Amino acid sequence: xxxxxxxLDSPFPERATTPQRQASAGEAVHAHRERPRWERPAYAALxxxxxxxxxxxLGASGYANSFYSAAVQAGSESWxxxxxxSSDAGNSITVDKPPAALWPMALSVRLFGLGSWQILVPQALxxxxxxxxxxxxxxxxxxxxxxxxxxxxxxxxxxxxLMFRFNNPDALLTLxxxxxxxxxxxxxxxxxxAWLVGAGVAIGFAFLTKTLQAFVILPPLALVYxxxxxxxxxxxLGQLLLAGAATVVAGGWWVAIVELWPASSRPYIGGSQxxxxxxxxxxxxxxxxxxxxxxxxxxxxGRPGGAGGGGGGWGETGIDRLFSANIGGQISWxxxxxxxxxxxxxxxxxxxxxxxxxxxxxxxxxxxxWGGALxxxxxxxxxxxxxFHEYYTVALAPFVAALVGMGTALLWEERGSRAAALTLSGTxxxxxxxxxxxxxxxxxxxxxxxxxxxAAGAAAALGLLLGARLGRRFALGAAALGLGxxxxxxxxxxxxxxxxxxxxxxxxxxxxxxxxxMGMRFPGGGDLPPGAxxxxxxxxxxxxxxxxxQGRQGGPQAGxxxxxxxxxxxxxxxxxxxxxxxxxxxVPGGRAGxxxxxxxxGGLLNGTKPSAQATAALRKDADAYTWAAAAVGAQNAxxxxxxxxxxxxxxxxxxxxDPSPTLAKFQQYVKAxxxxxxIGEGNGSGGEGMRGGGPGGPGGSTSTAIANWxxxxxxxxxxxxxxxxxxxxxxxxxxxPS
Numbered sequence: 044x045x046x047x048x049x050x051l052d053s054p055f056p057e058r059a060t061t062p063q064r065q066a067s068a069g070e071a072v073h074a075h076r077e078r079p080r081w082e083r084p085a086y087a088a089l090x091x092x093x094x095x096x097x098x099x100x101l102g103a104s105g106y107a108n109s110f111y112s113a114a115v116q117a118g119s120e121s122w123x124x125x126x127x128x129s130s131d132a133g134n135s136i137t138v139d140k141p142p143a144a145l146w147p148m149a150l151s152v153r154l155f156g157l158g159s160w161q162i163l164v165p166q167a168l169x170x171x172x173x174x175x176x177x178x179x180x181x182x183x184x185x186x187x188x189x190x191x192x193x194x195x196x197x198x199x200x201x202x203x204x205l206m207f208r209f210n211n212p213d214a215l216l217t218l219x220x221x222x223x224x225x226x227x228x229x230x231x232x233x234x235x236x237a238w239l240v241g242a243g244v245a246i247g248f249a250f251l252t253k254t255l256q257a258f259v260i261l262p263p264l265a266l267v268y269x270x271x272x273x274x275x276x277x278x279x280l281g282q283l284l285l286a287g288a289a290t291v292v293a294g295g296w297w298v299a300i301v302e303l304w305p306a307s308s309r310p311y312i313g314g315s316q317x318x319x320x321x322x323x324x325x326x327x328x329x330x331x332x333x334x335x336x337x338x339x340x341x342x343x344x345g346r347p348g349g350a351g352g353g354g355g356g357w358g359e360t361g362i363d364r365l366f367s368a369n370i371g372g373q374i375s376w377x378x379x380x381x382x383x384x385x386x387x388x389x390x391x392x393x394x395x396x397x398x399x400x401x402x403x404x405x406x407x408x409x410x411x412x413w414g415g416a417l418x419x420x421x422x423x424x425x426x427x428x429x430x431f432h433e434y435y436t437v438a439l440a441p442f443v444a445a446l447v448g449m450g451t452a453l454l455w456e457e458r459g460s461r462a463a464a465l466t467l468s469g470t471x472x473x474x475x476x477x478x479x480x481x482x483x484x485x486x487x488x489x490x491x492x493x494x495x496x497x498a499a500g501a502a503a504a505l506g507l508l509l510g511a512r513l514g515r516r517f518a519l520g521a522a523a524l525g526l527g528x529x530x531x532x533x534x535x536x537x538x539x540x541x542x543x544x545x546x547x548x549x550x551x552x553x554x555x556x557x558x559x560x561m562g563m564r565f566p567g568g569g570d571l572p573p574g575a576x577x578x579x580x581x582x583x584x585x586x587x588x589x590x591x592x593q594g595r596q597g598g599p600q601a602g603x604x605x606x607x608x609x610x611x612x613x614x615x616x617x618x619x620x621x622x623x624x625x626x627x628x629x630v631p632g633g634r635a636g637x638x639x640x641x642x643x644x645g646g647l648l649n650g651t652k653p654s655a656q657a658t659a660a661l662r663k664d665a666d667a668y669t670w671a672a673a674a675v676g677a678q679n680a681x682x683x684x685x686x687x688x689x690x691x692x693x694x695x696x697x698x699x700x701d702p703s704p705t706l707a708k709f710q711q712y713v714k715a716x717x718x719x720x721x722i723g724e725g726n727g728s729g730g731e732g733m734r735g736g737g738p739g740g741p742g743g744s745t746s747t748a749i750a751n752w753x754x755x756x757x758x759x760x761x762x763x764x765x766x767x768x769x770x771x772x773x774x775x776x777x778x779x780p781s
Contacts, residue, residue, distance in 0.1 A: 089174065108547065109651075113131070135692045136677075140252070144214070147215070166214045169214045172218055184402065186452060189452035192447065193448030195530065197443075200437075216257065219245045219249035230282075236285060240289045242286055246258070249294075255329045273404075363425075365436065368557065373552055378439075384447055385410055385414040388406070389410050417443060455467070469504070471503055478528070653765070667719075668718060676693060676694070676698055677697045721767070
């Protein structure tokens with residue numbers, strides 16, 4: 044079966060061709076005169092609607108993930124912090140990722156001042172840019188209708204609506220992965236070296252965004268180019284080597300500088316145990332994510348059993364992981380449809396010549412590239428046993444969207460065939476049923492919608508099946524009804540997402556769902572470790588998210604004791620996170636802090652919301668110190684730093700498990716008068732928030748030693764509801780201890 048050749052007035056004119064023009068897939072078909080009059084207004088409307096969705100109510104999320112917002116604030120104050128991605132302007136330690144994702148936000152804050160919009164607008168614009176790149180890539184060989192559908196599917200993917208309104212690195216990563224695929228497709232269309240090198244540059248900067256995750260899609264892309272590019276094999280291999288060199292240069296220049304820079308004059312590399320970016324890349328952010336052996340992690344590690352044959356501290360692994368309760372509503376609405384469209388597209392185009400030197404060959408290459416990227420990323424996400432968050436799945440969104448748009452276009456052209464009509468109708472029916480299931484996972488959430496989607500999807504599927512007999516107009520009506528049914532569920536999730544605040548280190552889109560773990564799973568089956576509660580990011584205008592089972596994202600509340608079965612592994616003394624780990628959101632008295640108590644320690648999952656008294660104390664005489672304060676854990680430090688605008692040293696990095704600074708180095712800083720305060724427990728009662736420590740690495744004992752040394756040698760004072768230890772006032776009037 045060969046691809047039908049549509050007339051020039053086809054809804055998909057880019058695939059219109061004549062035998063004389065088949066030799067060049069990319070030429071005149073893209074001419075301006077062939078654009079239908081409705082295309083430009085429709086494209087503009089798509090980008091405008093995407094921008095409105097991503098910018099609406101954006102300030103409600105405040106500083107979103109305080110961990111990254113603090114680094115953005117530091118980078119806006121210090122060019123050294125900007126370059127390295129330091130958590131504080133004093134440059135004590137970096138975040139546990141390379142800094143590329145921080146750079147656009149830090150520049151925005153440097154230009155326009157610190158605030159929620161200044162941090163998050165660059166992320167939203169990346170979402171609009173990703174939609175535009177996806178549109179251009181799909182349109183080139185499948186036409187404007189397919190491109191519009193792909194853009195709409197992407198923009199209405201709930202996890203995309205979440206992450207392009209958030210300040211995690213995944214927004215820039217997704218944009219760069221989409222650019223990479225688009226460049227590879229342009230390179231295939233004529234064997235253009237420059238476009239393939241451009242793909243290498245994009246991947247290099249993606250590496251500087253989220254290290255080895257950028258390389259996940261490389262095997263299928265390189266294989267497709269090596270097999271399908273319309274040039275001799277020797278040239279293909281040479282082009283791939285040039286692209287690889289471009290990747291090394293684009294991603295390696297920063298790594299080389301960091302590794303060659305004297306360690307004594309740069310910040311410690313957060314997330315590593317040896318102050319090495321290479322160790323961070325290959326361990327904590329590399330193979331450790333796959334096998335779960337992440338030194339310094341907070342709950343990773345594989346364990347036998349579970350669905351699909353394995354599971355870990357971050358949920359069950361297996362082929363069904365992306366369809367599970369906690370992940371399904373983020374990404375999987377159209378994932379089954381995308382997989383069906385991939386198979387259908389390859390079946391329809393399988394007789395095309397090997398080289399991508401015809402329209403049919405390029406169509407097949409596009410399915411191989413987008414489909415290969417989807418499959419390999421989905422498999423890695425399904426089986427990785429290390430740290431895994433629901434929002435990682437945003438990387439799948441452009442791949443799913445492209446396959447849905449391309450496959451629908453191809454099947455629509457072939458709808459006169461009984462097989463194509465059955466495939467198109469069956470895919471729509473399956474999508475409607477799966478939407479019905481996903482909507483039913485949220486108790487009381489728009490109950491009318493799931494039944495409407497099911498009924499409309501069934502009617503549209505029947506209409507598509509009968510469309511060839513009842514005429515084009517009837518088929519178009521059925522297609523419009525089916526499109527509405529397929530996108531209604533994701534749209535509802537997106538609107539729920541943008542209508543509420545989202546904050547902390549673990550966030551999800553849409554409403555709370557039955558069976559969703561809302562984050563990591565710790566021994567004993569708990570959704571979160573005892574005492575760890577996640578609330579909204581504590582920025583200006585921050586509100587309660589209303590997301591989790593207890594009215595907030597993050598899971599059930601728990602007091603600082605917990606049961607033995609709920610004690611997390613790796614904490615000093617075997618204690619639970621709420622009783623001694625850095626950044627525990629629990630406050631004495633058996634209640635869980637919501638994103639950090641007022642002036643108390645923030646959560647491992649979220650930053651602190653300091654009191655006015657604490658903020659004023661940090662600002663007083665701050666210019667006389669390198670750091671206005673130090674606190675165990677980056678989320679603890681972040682809230683104070685963002686509120687005061689002064690550098691706050693995060694002892695031990697993100698979760699207190701990094702050996703930075705050492706006790707001896709910290710004592711040197713104190714003796715030199717470079718740190719004013721050490722921020723202790725949340726209510727001044729000598730409670731648990733002071734202990735320090737952290738899971739999974741030798742640095743936990745370092746932060747514990749620092750916290751114990753401070754308690755034993757310095758006076759404490761209650762500031763608001765927090766306890767500050769004045770490092771300029773030793774106990775008993777003695778000189779500063781060393």
